[in-house]
Amino acid sequence: MNAAYQGREQTAAKHFILKRYLQALASKLLQGHLGTLTYVDGFSGPWESKTSDYSDTSFMIAIGVLKDVQQRVREGGRRKRVQCFFVEQDAAAYAQLRAAVMQHHDPANDFFVHSYHGRFEDAVDAIMKVVGRSFALTFIDPTGWTGYEFHEIERIMRHQPGEVLLNYMFDFINRFTAWDDPKISASFDGILGQNWAARLDRSLPREEAVQALFADEFRNSGGFRYVLWTPIEKLADRTHFCIVYGTRSDDGLATYRDVEFSALKDHGMRRSEAKRAVEEARTGVADMFAAAGILPPLPIENQVPELCRQAREWLLDELREGGEPRRFGDLWPPMLAIFRIRKTNAKVICVDLAKEGIIHASWRGGASQRRTPDDGDLIELVVTPSLSGDGV
Ligand SMILES: C[S@@+](CC[C@H](N)C(=O)[O-])C[C@H]1O[C@@H](n2cnc3c(N)ncnc32)[C@H](O)[C@@H]1O
Numbered sequence: 001m002n003a004a005y006q007g008r009e010q011t012a013a014k015h016f017i018l019k020r021y022l023q024a025l026a027s028k029l030l031q032g033h034l035g036t037l038t039y040v041d042g043f044s045g046p047w048e049s050k051t052s053d054y055s056d057t058s059f060m061i062a063i064g065v066l067k068d069v070q071q072r073v074r075e076g077g078r079r080k081r082v083q084c085f086f087v088e089q090d091a092a093a094y095a096q097l098r099a100a101v102m103q104h105h106d107p108a109n110d111f112f113v114h115s116y117h118g119r120f121e122d123a124v125d126a127i128m129k130v131v132g133r134s135f136a137l138t139f140i141d142p143t144g145w146t147g148y149e150f151h152e153i154e155r156i157m158r159h160q161p162g163e164v165l166l167n168y169m170f171d172f173i174n175r176f177t178a179w180d181d182p183k184i185s186a187s188f189d190g191i192l193g194q195n196w197a198a199r200l201d202r203s204l205p206r207e208e209a210v211q212a213l214f215a216d217e218f219r220n221s222g223g224f225r226y227v228l229w230t231p232i233e234k235l236a237d238r239t240h241f242c243i244v245y246g247t248r249s250d251d252g253l254a255t256y257r258d259v260e261f262s263a264l265k266d267h268g269m270r271r272s273e274a275k276r277a278v279e280e281a282r283t284g285v286a287d288m289f290a291a292a293g294i295l296p297p298l299p300i301e302n303q304v305p306e307l308c309r310q311a312r313e314w315l316l317d318e319l320r321e322g323g324e325p326r327r328f329g330d331l332w333p334p335m336l337a338i339f340r341i342r343k344t345n346a347k348v349i350c351v352d353l354a355k356e357g358i359i360h361a362s363w364r365g366g367a368s369q370r371r372t373p374d375d376g377d378l379i380e381l382v383v384t385p386s387l388s389g390d391g392v
Contacts (some may be wrong), residue, residue, distance in 0.1 A: 004056040008048070010240050014167060014268040017243050018139060019061050020259040021165065026069040026082075028251070029135055036081040036134035039066060039126055039216070040156065042120035042148065043141045044086040044097050054100050058139060059086050063104050067111060074174050075076045083112045087123045089147075108219045128155055137160040145169055149190025150221035157222035163252055164222055168214065168229075191359040193217050212296045215244070222246045226253045226337045232267065250333045250361040259335050264300035304341065311339040312349045319359070319381050327365075329375025347372040350379060357382055 005012035022039065029037055044059045048216050066082045074079050075297040086101055088094040094117040105113040115122045115131055120140070140148050148166070150157065157164060188196060192213050200209040213228075218383045224246035236308050245256050315331060332346040350373050356359035360380050363373040373379065 002056075004050045006052060008050075009267065010232045011048070013263055014141070014241075014243060015058065015061055016220060016266055017054070017230065017259055018058055018165065019065055020262060020344070021245075022065045022137065023069065024063060024255045024259060025137060025163075026066055027072075028255070030069055030073045030078070030082075031076070032081045032134055034080070036083060037066070038083040038085065038131050038134045038136045040085045040087075040138040042087050042123075042156075043143070043228045044088045044093075044115075044152075044247075046093055046096050046100075047143070048391055054096075055284060058141060059084075059101055062139075063101065063113075067104065067176070070109075070111060075278070075382070079110055081110045081112070081134075083130055083134065085114045085116070085123075085127050087116045087118070087120045089117075089119050089125075117148035118349050120147055121149060125156055128159070131156075131159060133161075138162065138164045138390070140164065140166040142169065143165070145191055146187060150217055151190070154221055156246055157246075160248070163249070164218075164224075164244075164246045166218070166246075168211075168242045168244050170282065192216060197366075218244060218246060222247055226333070228253070228256055228260070228337070230263065250329075253336050257340070257342045260340070261300060261342055287379055307339045307341050308345050309351055311335050311341055311346065312353070314338065315353075315379075316358070316381075319379065325362075325378040327375065328373040328377045331379055332375075361370060 002012070025035055039062050041059055041062060044057075046054055046057045046059075049057050055064075062084060066084065070080060070082050084101070084104075086097055088097045094115070098115045098117075101113050101115060104111065112130075114126075116126055136156070139158055142148060156162075185197065192210070193199065199213060200206070201212055202209070204212065214340070215227050218224070223249075226246070227246045228245045229242045230245070232240055245252075247253060247256070288378075302335075315335065318331065318334075319326065328346075328350065331387060332343055334345050335341065335349075336343065350359065351361075351371065353359045354364075358381065360382060362380065363370045363377040
C-alpha cells in the first residue's frame with residue numbers, strides 16, 4: 001500500500017475514484033468534440049496530506065491526470081483547453097494550495113488554474129464565470145454536512161454539460177442523536193430541504209430514510225437522470241462515507257460503474273491488507289494465509305453474482321410487462337442505475353438468457369459474428385406471457 005495512505009484507506013478509495021473517473025472522463029471528452037473541460041474542487045484542502053508534493057491531495061491528483069490527458073491528446077494533434085478552479089476556506093491551507101497549484105498555470109499550453117480563498121457557496125459566481133459553456137466536473141468534499149447547501153450552489157449543480165462527485169459524510173449525519181435540537185436540526189436543511197424530519201420515510205431505518213431524502217434533494221438540485229452511491233467502508237466495517245455521483249449521461253453512468261468496481265475491488269484489498277497488518281501487530285504472528293499467498297475473498301466480487309441475479313429478474317419483469325422487444329440501449333441504463341453492476345454484466349445476462357432460450361439472440365442474426373448485444377439490438381422474449389399463459 002502507498003505509505004501516504006497508511007491508516008487512511010477511505011481517503012485512498014476516494015482518491016482512487018476521483019483519479020480513475022477523471023482520467024476516463026477527460027480522455028473521452030478531450031479526444032472527442034469537446035473544446036474545454038473544467039474541473040471544480042469546492043473543498044480543496046490540503047487536508048491531512050502526508051506528502052511534500054501533495055500527491056495525496058485531490059487538487060494535485062486532478063492536475064496530474066488532466067495535464068497527462070491533455071498532453072496525450074496534443075500528441076494526437078489536437079489542442080484542448082483545460083481549466084481548474086480550486087476553493088479553500090482556511091487561510092493557512094489556502095496559502096499552501098495556491099503556492100502548489102499556481103505553478104501549473106500554463107496559458108501558453110491551454111492549461112488554466114484559478115484559486116479562490118473563501119467559502120464554496122460564495123464562490124459560485126466566480127466559478128460559473130470560468131466554467132462558461134465548458135463541461136464541468138465538480139468535486140464536493142466537505143468535512144461535514146454544511147458548506148454546500150443545494151439552493152446556494154444550484155447553478156453549479158444544474159450546469160450542463162456537467163456532472164458532480166460528492167463525498168457524503170454518512171457517519172456525521174447518522175451518528176448524530178440530538179436531532180431534536182432545532183438549531184442542529186436546521187443545519188441539515190441545506191442538504192435535506194426544509195421540514196426534512198417530517199418528510200423522512202418512516203417505513204425505512206433512519207439511516208436509509210436520510211440517505212433516500214438526500215438522494216432526492218441531490219437529484220432534484222442538479223436535475224440529474226442518474227444518482228449513484230458508492231459506500232466506502234471503514235476498517236471497523238461501518239460505512240464511513242459514500243461517494244455520490246450525479247450525471248445525465250448514459251456513457252457517464254457506464255464509465256462510473258466500471259471505475260466503482262475497480263475502486264471497491266482495490267479498496268477491499270487495501271482493507272484486507274490493513275486489517276491483516278493490525279492483526280499481525282496485535283498478535284505478533286504473521287497471518288498463515290497471507291504467508292501462503294492466499295488472499296481473503298474480495299467483497300465486491302462476492303456481491304456481483306447476486307446483483308446480476310436480481311438484475312436478470314428485473315430485466316425479465318420489464319420484458320414481460322412491456323410485452324414488446326426493447327433496445328438493449330434502453331435496458332442497460334436503468335439496470336445499472338438500480339443495481340451495482342457494469343455494462344459488461346448486463347451483456348452477459350442477455351447472452352445467458354439467450355443460451356437458455358429465454359430471449360432471442362438478435363445480435364447474432366444474419367452475418368453478425370457478435371457474441372454480445374450492442375445498444376441497437378432488440379431484446380425480446382422467445383415466448384411471450386400471453387402465449388405461454390404462465391410467463392417465463
Ligand atoms: C475533507 S477536506 C478536503 C480534502 C481534499 N478534497 C482532498 O481530497 O485531498 C475539506 C476542506 O474544505 C475546507 N472547507 C471547509 N469548509 C469550507 C467551505 N465552506 N468552503 C470551502 N472550503 C471549506 C477545509 O478547510 C478543508 O481543507
